[in-house]
Amino acid sequence: MKKKIALPKLSDEMKSAVLCAWLKQEGEEYKKGEPIYEIETEKVISQVEAEEDGIMVHQLVEEGDEVSVGAELAEVE
Amino acid sequence: MERKPSWLKVPYNREASLEVAELMKSLGLNTVCKEANCPNLGECYKKHTATFMILGSVCTRNCKYCNVTCGRPEAVDEKEPENIAEAVKKLNLRHVVITQVDRDDLKDGGAGHMARTIKTIKENCKGVTVEVLISDYKGNIDNLKTVLDANPDVLNHNIEMPKELYGEIKPQANYDNSIMILRESKRLRDDILTKTGFMLGLGETDEQIFALMDELRETNCDILTIGQYLQPSANHAKLYRYVTPEEFEKYKNIALEKGFKFVVSTPLVRSSYRAHEAMEEAKK
Numbered sequence: 001m002k003k004k005i006a007l008p009k010l011s012d013e014m015k016s017a018v019l020c021a022w023l024k025q026e027g028e029e030y031k032k033g034e035p036i037y038e039i040e041t042e043k044v045i046s047q048v049e050a051e052e053d054g055i056m057v058h059q060l061v062e063e064g065d066e067v068s069v070g071a072e073l074a075e076v077e
Numbered sequence: 078m079e080r081k082p083s084w085l086k087v088p089y090n091r092e093a094s095l096e097v098a099e100l101m102k103s104l105g106l107n108t109v110c111k112e113a114n115c116p117n118l119g120e121c122y123k124k125h126t127a128t129f130m131i132l133g134s135v136c137t138r139n140c141k142y143c144n145v146t147c148g149r150p151e152a153v154d155e156k157e158p159e160n161i162a163e164a165v166k167k168l169n170l171r172h173v174v175i176t177q178v179d180r181d182d183l184k185d186g187g188a189g190h191m192a193r194t195i196k197t198i199k200e201n202c203k204g205v206t207v208e209v210l211i212s213d214y215k216g217n218i219d220n221l222k223t224v225l226d227a228n229p230d231v232l233n234h235n236i237e238m239p240k241e242l243y244g245e246i247k248p249q250a251n252y253d254n255s256i257m258i259l260r261e262s263k264r265l266r267d268d269i270l271t272k273t274g275f276m277l278g279l280g281e282t283d284e285q286i287f288a289l290m291d292e293l294r295e296t297n298c299d300i301l302t303i304g305q306y307l308q309p310s311a312n313h314a315k316l317y318r319y320v321t322p323e324e325f326e327k328y329k330n331i332a333l334e335k336g337f338k339f340v341v342s343t344p345l346v347r348s349s350y351r352a353h354e355a356m357e358e359a360k361k
Contacts, residue, residue: 008089008091010089010118010119011111011114011118012111012114013114013144013309013310033090035088038086040080040081042114042307042308042309042310043085043114043116043307043308043309044081044085044086044087044116044307044345045081045083045085045086045087046086046087046088046089046119047086047087047088047089048089048091049088049089049090049091051091051092
């Protein structure tokens with residue numbers, strides 16, 4: 001089943017982040033716990049880990065884009 | 078936003094982070110991990126470790142490098158020591174790190190509450206070691222004695238930066254008080270390990286860093302942590318430089334040569350990072 005993954009809120013103050021790298025490309029499978037993308041916030045670069053097994057279907061934002069907390073980043077299944 | 082160097086990468090696992098966050102919330106507890114927006118939160122929460130911050134989440138001091146909210150603090154939660162002991166059991170911690178906000182509004186600076194927290198953990202969680210990261214208590218030695226009398230295993234007080242930077246970045250604190258806290262702690266209780274730490278990237282020079290290390294060693298301080306300053310927002314103290322992991326290693330070796338028993342020095346090091354290991358190594 002296809003669904004969207006959204007930018008999580010990593011801290012109380014966080015409003016947005018820069019998506020600096022996709023670590024899984026479209027069509028690529030991943031396991032729960034594997035890092036799937038990197039975001040840059042005020043202090044560091046966070047490698048966000050997958051919450052469940054899946055396939056990266058369609059990336060909705062490009063590397064370098066600034067995105068808001070809760071914004072949809074990709075379609076996965 | 079300036080691009081971060083590649084060595085400032087950390088894992089983030091939402092599920093694991095939420096688990097610890099919800100436990101803290103259910104017990105009405107604060108962690109410095111969350112309040113200071115610590116870069117290691119994801120990694121530490123995933124490993125089920127956290128550093129408790131007592132006496133509320135609002136600090137009476139407004140240090141320019143710190144993300145903790147400054148303002149009028151909440152009333153002290155008298156149940157906090159018991160709730161922390163419960164969280165220690167639920168997280169199955171062997172070594173607990175307790176820090177506090179500065180409470181210059183309280184007569185004892187919160188030392189009594191800190192002491193009760195240490196005693197409650199020791200009584201309820203057998204075999205657990207306790208490390209405290211305390212205020213300078215405005216140089217009040219009676220307050221320091223209150224904490225030492227509760228027998229923490231490690232007494233940490235962070236010096237944070239060289240003396241020359243205090244006026245601009247830590248204006249409500251006094252460098253000499255912090256040195257005195259470390260010195261008196263060792264003089265009063267030689268059996269309790271002392272620990273301190275400072276950040277790099279606030280505009281300090283090598284000369285100032287080496288002089289700071291010398292002064293800390295003169296207090297007979299046992300353990301030193303050195304980490305990268307990370308600017309919480311554009312409103313905080315300016316970040317002057319990113320120090321490379323190789324440079325951190327260089328500072329570590331210099332600190333060891335100067336006589337510290339254990340030194341942890343890498344970009345993402347914070348006071349409680351590898352705290353248990355540091356205590357065990359320094360005891361040898």
